[in-house]
Amino acid sequence: MITVEEYLLYTDRAFDGMTRIVGELGDDLANRRPALPGANTPYGLLTHCLGVVEYWAGTLVAGRAVERDRDAEFTAAGPVAGLLARVAEVRGRFVADARGAVPGDPPRGTPDPRFLGPDGLRTQGAVLQHVYEELCQHHGQMEVLRDALLAEHPSRPLGDGHGVKWGSLPAGTLGAWVADMDLGIASPIKRRLLETVQREDFGYPFWDGVDPVLREFASWTGARHGWTPDPAHSRVFTDLLQILQVVVEHTTAPGDGVAIHVPAYPPFLASIARAGRRIVPIPMVHNGQSWTFDTDALASRLAGCRLLVLVNPHNPTGRVFDAAELEALAAAADAHDLVVLSDEIHADLTYAPHRHVPFATLAAARTITATSATKAFNIAGLRLAVAHVGPSAVRASLDAAPLDVFGTPSILSRVATVAAWQESSSWLDGVRSTLVTNRATVAAWAASVGVPLTPPEATYLAWFPSRRRASELEQVARVKLSEGAEFSAGTEVDTAGFVRLNFATTPEILEDVLGRLTPWMT
Template sequence: MNRPPADLFEAIDVERLRSGHGVKWGSLPQGTIGAWVADMDFGVPPAVSESILQVTRRADFGYPCWPGADPVIEAFEERMITRHGWRPEPGRARVFSDLLQILQVMVEYATEPGDGVAIHVPAYPPFLASIARAGRRIVPLPMTRGETGWRFQTDGLAGHLREQGCRMLVVVNPQNPTGRVFTPAELGALATAAEDLDLVVLADEIHADLVFAPHRHVPFATIGTAAARTVTATSATKAFNIAGLRCAVAHIGPDRLRDALDQAPLDFFGTPSTLSRVATVAAWRRSDDWLAALMSTLERNRRLVEEWAATLPWEPRYHSPQGTYLSWLDFTASPIGTAAPAERLERLARVKLSEGAEFAQHTTVDTAAFARLNFATSTANLTEILDRVLTVPS
C-alpha cells in the first residue's frame, strides 16, 4: 500500500461537512466553526471507503452472516498483538455498538445501585451521565495540574476507593479531555488498588492509536495480573473517523462477567451492521499508512496550539496532549472569563468548543473555566479558530 501524500489533510470541504448528517458542523449556523465533538474534519481511509462501496454495489444489506470466526474479533486481536504488544485471550471478545454501550452494560452487570464507580475527572461527559443515570455514585479521581503536566494522586488510592464503596474503576487511557497517556507506574498503582479491593476495571482505550512520540500506549490488561479483572473496550472509530458507523469491541477478562453475558438473551445487546463491521476490519487491517499520515498532521496541529498558547496575553498554564486530538484549555486568567467560556466563544467568536463544566457533571470537581478544543482539522481552519479565540472582546 502506498503512503498517502503529506498534504492529504491540508484542506477540508466545509460545505461537505455542513451539508451532511454530522452534528459537529451540521448543528451549527453558517459562519460558526465546529471544534467540539470528537470527530475529525477529514474523510476516511481509502480502504474503508472501498469496503463500504463493495457492500453497496452488491446491495448486501440482508441479515449479516459471518461463517467461521468473526472478522472484527480477529482484526481486534491481530491489532492488539502487532501494534500494542498485548495478546488477548481467545474467546473473551464481544462486538458492541460503541463504548458508551459497553460502559452501561458493564456497570449494570458488575455493580449494584448505590455502588461507587471511580473515574478520572474531568471525564467524557456521556460516561458521567451514564454512571449517574444507572443509580451508581461517581467517585472522582481528580486530574490535577503540575509543572510538567496533568496527573492524579496515587498515594492512599486503595484506602480512598474503599472508603467510597467502589466496586468498579473506569480508566480512560489516553485520557479525555486532558490527553494524558498514563505511564506503566501510574497504571500499576491503579491495578494494585483494583486488586486489593477486587474491583472490575473498565479500560477505555479507544484513543490508543492516537499517541504522540515519545509516549507509548500500554494496555491496562498487560499490567501484572490485571487482565483477569479488566474489560478492555476499544474501537476503530476515533483513529479512522468512523464514529457514526457504530462498532466497538470489549475483551472481557472477569469470568463472572463473561458468563453472565453469555447467559443474557441473544438479542439483548443488538448487532452492529455489516457496514460497520467491514469498515472496522478495513481500518484495522489496511489503513495504517493513512493513520501515519494523519498523525503527522495531528502532530503539526498539536504544536501549533502549543505555540499559540505560549504567546497568549494571559497565563493559560497549558499542557499539550500526549495523545488524542483534543486540547484542554484553561480560560481562568483570560478576558473570556471563567463562567461558560465555550458559550461565550460560540456567541462572540463563532467558534464552538466543548464546555468544560460538562466534564465534571455530577461531581464536586470544578472545571467551569475550561473548554475542550478539537484540533483534528486543516491547519488553515485551526489557525482561523485560534485567531477567533484570541480576538474575543473582554
C-alpha cells in the same frame, strides 16, 4: 455535423455545471486554491473561461475587438454574485455569436500570438469547436477543484449533512468541539463500503469461524500495542457507551460506587448517574509539568467502589498514564477487588515518545478492555466497538443474558472496521503526522496568547483554562468548543474554568479557529 442549437445545448451544460459549482461553493471557497499542484481558484478558472469565450467567439467568429489579460483572469477574485452576473452577460453574447457564425468561413481576425490555441483553426466552425473543448476541459477541472476544496474544508459542506459537529452549528460558526476529525477517511474503508453497496450486500452477517472484527482486533492490538486479546473472550457492541452501560449493569448494583478520573468524558458521567450508581471522582491535578492524580489516596478513595472506569489515554487532558500510575491503579483494584473497564479508544493516537500500555497486561483477570476503530479512523457514525472481557464472572454473566439485549452492529460498520484495522495503517500514520503538526500549532498559539496549555500526549484534544466559557466564546468568536463544566458534572471537582478544543482539522481551519479565539484569550 451538428446544428448550432445542438452545439449550444452541450456548451450550456458545461456553463451550467461550472456556475453551479461556483455558486454552491460561495464567496469563501470559490476564492481559495486547493492544495493541488498548479491549481487555480474556482473563481479564477471561471473568469478564465469567460475570457476564452469572449476572445475566441467574440473576436474570431463575430469580429468584435476584445481586449484580454489572460494572466489576470487566473488571479481574479471577488464576490460570486458579481461573477455569475457577468457569466449571464457573456453567455448571451456567446449564443448570438454562435448563431451568427458561418462554420466554413475563415475566422474574422488573426489570433493574438500570446494565445494562439491549437493549430489548424482555419474556420469559424473550428474556432467554436475549440471553445467547446475549453469549456468541457475546465468543467472537469472545476469538479476536481470543488472536490479538493470540500475535502480540505469540510466545515463548509454542500447540501445537507448528518454530522453533528458542523450540522448543528449556525452559519459562520466553526466547530472545534465534538471529537470527530475533518480529515476524511482511509481509501480502503471507502472502497470496501462502496463495494458492499454495489453488491447490495445487506443481509444478515455471516462468518465461518472467528468473527473477522474480533480477529482483526486481536491482530491490530497485538501489532500496535504488544498485547493480543483472545477473540473467544471478546464481544462486538455498537459503541463504548453501550459497553459502559452493560458493564455497569453486570458488575455493580444501584448505589454502588463507580470510580473514574475527572475531568471525564461527559456521556460517561451521565451514563453512570442515570444507572443510579455513585460517581466517585479521582481528580486529575496538574503538577506543573503534566496532568496526573494522587496515587497515595487511591486506597481510601476507592473504598466502597465496585467498578473502576479507566480512560487511558485520558480524555480530555490527553495524558498517557505511565507505568507507575498504572501499577498503582492495578494494586488498588486488586486490594478492593474491582472490575476495571479500560477505555482505550484513543490508544492509536498516542504521540512519541509516549507509549500506550494496555491495562490488561497488568491486571488481565479483572480488566475489560473497550476500544473501537471509530476514533482513530474517523468513522464514529458507523457505530462499532469491541470489548475484551477478562473477568470470567462477567463473561458468565454476559453469556447468561438474553442475546437480543445487546443488539447487532450493521454490516457497514463491520466492513469499515475490518478495513480500518486490516488495510488502513498507512492512512493512520499520515493522519498522525498531520495531528503532530496541528498539536504544535496549538501549543505555539497557546504560548503566544499566554494560555497555560500542556500539549496532549495522545488524542487530538487540547484541554486548557479559559477566562471565558465555551458558550461565551461561541457567541463572540464564533467558534464552538466543549464546555469545561460538563466534564465534571455531578461531582465536587470544578472544571468550569476550562475548555476543550478539537484540533483534528485542516491547517487552514485550525488557523481560522485560533485566530478567532486570540482576542478573547487575554
